[in-house]
Each structure stands twice: as C-alpha cells, then as structure tokens.
Amino acid sequence: MLIKQASEITGVSPDNLRYYERIGLIPEVPRNASGIRDYDDVSLSWIDFVMRFKRGGMPLESIREYVQLALQGEETKPARKAILMESKEMLLEKLAQIQESLDVIDYKLDTYDQKCGPITLEMVEEWKKQRNL
Amino acid sequence: MLIKQASEITGVSPDNLRYYERIGLIPEVPRNASGIRDYDDVSLSWIDFVMRFKRGGMPLESIREYVQLALQGEETKPARKAILMESKEMLLEKLAQIQESLDVIDYKLDTYDQKCGPITLEMVEEWKKQRNL
DNA sequence: ATAAACCCTTGAGTCGACTCCAGGTCAAGA
DNA sequence: TCTTGACCTGGAGTCGACTCAAGGGTTTAT
Numbered sequence: 021m022l023i024k025q026a027s028e029i030t031g032v033s034p035d036n037l038r039y040y041e042r043i044g045l046i047p048e049v050p051r052n053a054s055g056i057r058d059y060d061d062v063s064l065s066w067i068d069f070v071m072r073f074k075r076g077g078m079p080l081e082s083i084r085e086y087v088q089l090a091l092q093g094e095e096t097k098p099a100r101k102a103i104l105m106e107s108k109e110m111l112l113e114k115l116a117q118i119q120e121s122l123d124v125i126d127y128k129l130d131t132y133d134q135k136c137g138p139i140t141l142e143m144v145e146e147w148k149k150q151r152n153l
Numbered sequence: 154m155l156i157k158q159a160s161e162i163t164g165v166s167p168d169n170l171r172y173y174e175r176i177g178l179i180p181e182v183p184r185n186a187s188g189i190r191d192y193d194d195v196s197l198s199w200i201d202f203v204m205r206f207k208r209g210g211m212p213l214e215s216i217r218e219y220v221q222l223a224l225q226g227e228e229t230k231p232a233r234k235a236i237l238m239e240s241k242e243m244l245l246e247k248l249a250q251i252q253e254s255l256d257v258i259d260y261k262l263d264t265y266d267q268k269c270g271p272i273t274l275e276m277v278e279e280w281k282k283q284r285n286l
Numbered sequence: 287a288t289a290a291a292c293c294c295t296t297g298a299g300t301c302g303a304c305t306c307c308a309g310g311t312c313a314a315g316a
Numbered sequence: 317t318c319t320t321g322a323c324c325t326g327g328a329g330t331c332g333a334c335t336c337a338a339g340g341g342t343t344t345a346t
Contacts, residue, residue, distance in 0.1 A: 076254030121209030125241050
C-alpha cells in the first residue's frame with residue numbers, strides 16, 4: 021500500500037509519516053523494488069499504536085524510546101514496562117488537570133449570567149472559600 | 154507582592170509571568186511608584202484561572218482571546234460563552250483520547266509477559282478483532 | 287513518449303511556547 | 317556610598333513538532 025493510502029487510513033499526512041519514520045517514532049516501512057514505501061498491516065498497526073500515545077499528549081521522544089526498545093527484542097522488556105508505567109502516571113495527571121479545566125468551565129457556564137465578567141474582589145473571596153484557602 | 158513571590162505561589166516562573174502579561178494572556182498587573190509589578194489577589198486569581206486552561210492543554214491564543222474579551226466588558230458575554238463551550242468540546246475530546254492511551258497502556262501492562270515485544274501479524278489480527286475492524 | 291500524479295531524500299522554514307540575555311533601574315544593608 | 321539582589325524592557329535564541337520546497341525518480345494513461 022502506498023503512503024497516500026496509509027495516510028488516508030491513519031489520518032496522518034504523508035509528510036508526517038515520513039518524518040515519523042525518519043526520527044524513529046515508527047519502525048522502517050518495507051519498500052518495493054524501486055525503494056517506494058509499501059505499508060502493510062504491521063506498519064499500520066505501529067502507526068495506530070504510536071498515534072494513540074501521541075494523541076494522549078506524550079512527547080514523541082518518549083514514544084520513540086519505547087519503539088526503539090521494542091525493536092531491540094526481549095531483553096528490553098523491563099525498560100519498556102518502566103516507560104509504560106511512567107507514561108500511565110503522566111496521563112493520569114493530565115486527566116486530572118483536564119478535569120479541573122472542565123470544572124472551571126462548567127462553573128463559568130452554570131453561573132454564566134452572574135459570573136462571566138472580569139474577575140472582581142468578591143469573586144476572589146468566593147473562589148477562595150470554595151477551595152478552602 | 155513582588156513577582157518572585159507570585160511565581161512561588163502560582164508555580165509559574167517570573168520570566169513566564171512577564172511573558173504571559175506581554176502577550177495578553179493575563180491582564181496587566183498593577184505597578185508600584187517605580188514601575189515594579191505588585192501582584193494582588195485579583196492578579197493571582199487571573200493567573201490561577203488561566204493556568205487551569207493551559208494545563209488542560211488549551212492553546213494560549215484561545216485563552217488570550219477569552220481574557221481580552223472579559224476585559225472588554227459585558228457586551229462580550231456571548232462571545233465568551235461560545236469560547237467556553239468550544240473549549241469544553243475540545244477538552245472532552247482530549248479526555249477521550251487520553252483514556253484511549255490509558256487503555257492501550259493497561260492492555261500492554263496486563264498482558265505484559267506475552268505481548269510486549271515487537272508487533273506481529275497475529276497481534277494485528279487480535280487487535281483488529283478487539284476493535285471490530 | 288510525453289504528461290500527470292505519484293513517490294523519494296535532504297534540508298530549510300515555520301510556529302507555539304518558552305527561556306535567556308544585555309543593559310539598565312531601584313531599594314536595603316554594611 | 318557602594319554592593320547586592322531583585323526588578324524592568326526588548327529582543328534574540330531554543331526546542332519540539334511539524335511543514336514545505338527543490339531536485340529528482342517511477343508508474344500509468346493517452
């Protein structure tokens with residue numbers, strides 16, 4: 021399968037697919053006789069795997085590290101497990117922060133008619149009270 | 154309160170506080186007679202407010218837009234409400250994506266001893282089955 | 287056999303979000 | 317008074333993650 025089709029399936033631009041391969045974020049894709057990339061199911065599943073982490077907000081460097089370890093074989097399992105556990109922590113943290121942002125938004129939306137203006141001293145007091153400061 | 158203390162309270166570096174003010178992400182902070190920033194509760198609550206959005210992953214430009222509207226008064230309420238609702242959508246989307254990343258990680262961790270190696274064709278098949286592809 | 291629509295690599299450019307620096311002001315203590 | 321340390325501005329530099337462009341090869345349809 022050519023890069024264009026792989027791009028349509030994965031939603032990643034051809035330029036980006038080549039870029040990700042260049043920096044080792046995804047393993048090298050098989051080539052045909054003329055050196056043109058020929059994506060197969062394995063290539064696609066790597067992209068799918070990697071993009072889930074990327075969309076979760078993980079830095080490409082961490083994902084790259086994981087992928088490179090995976091390509092090196094069995095003896096890198098402990099290192100990979102460590103990365104996964106670290107990443108999980110990071111994502112849980114992110115989840116909590118997004119939840120906090122959502123809380124602020126819902127608060128603003130709920131009390132929209134009263135509270136959407138510039139912040140005033142009274143609002144600050146109310147704010148503090150709500151957070152026990 | 155001097156910038157250093159404001160920095161300690163908010164966890165945002167002084168350089169960054171000045172930068173955020175420069176780009177209009179937070180409103181101008183009051184100054185003392187010699188032109189030195191003098192943070193008060195209102196300044197701090199703006200920073201707190203803005204940082205919640207930022208930590209949620211919202212682009213600074215969107216936050217800036219909201220803050221600038223809020224500074225312009227009552228007649229910008231509808232626009233601000235729209236931004237909040239848009240942001241909420243975006244954050245919910247992010248939440249879902251992070252949840253997906255976490256699912257992948259948990260899957261990998263659960264079946265660690267069997268599945269942590271390079272991706273194989275059998276794994277691709279299992280993968281597809283699990284996602285009904 | 288020529289054009290159109292793909293593909294390739296390498297390297298440069300862009301953009302958001304910092305981060306640092308030079309050169310200068312100001313306030314408090316020895 | 318002089319040093320020390322924290323502050324100021326404006327601008328340049330950095331970094332991650334793209335994104336584009338130049339220059340060239342290949343395959344397919346007409």
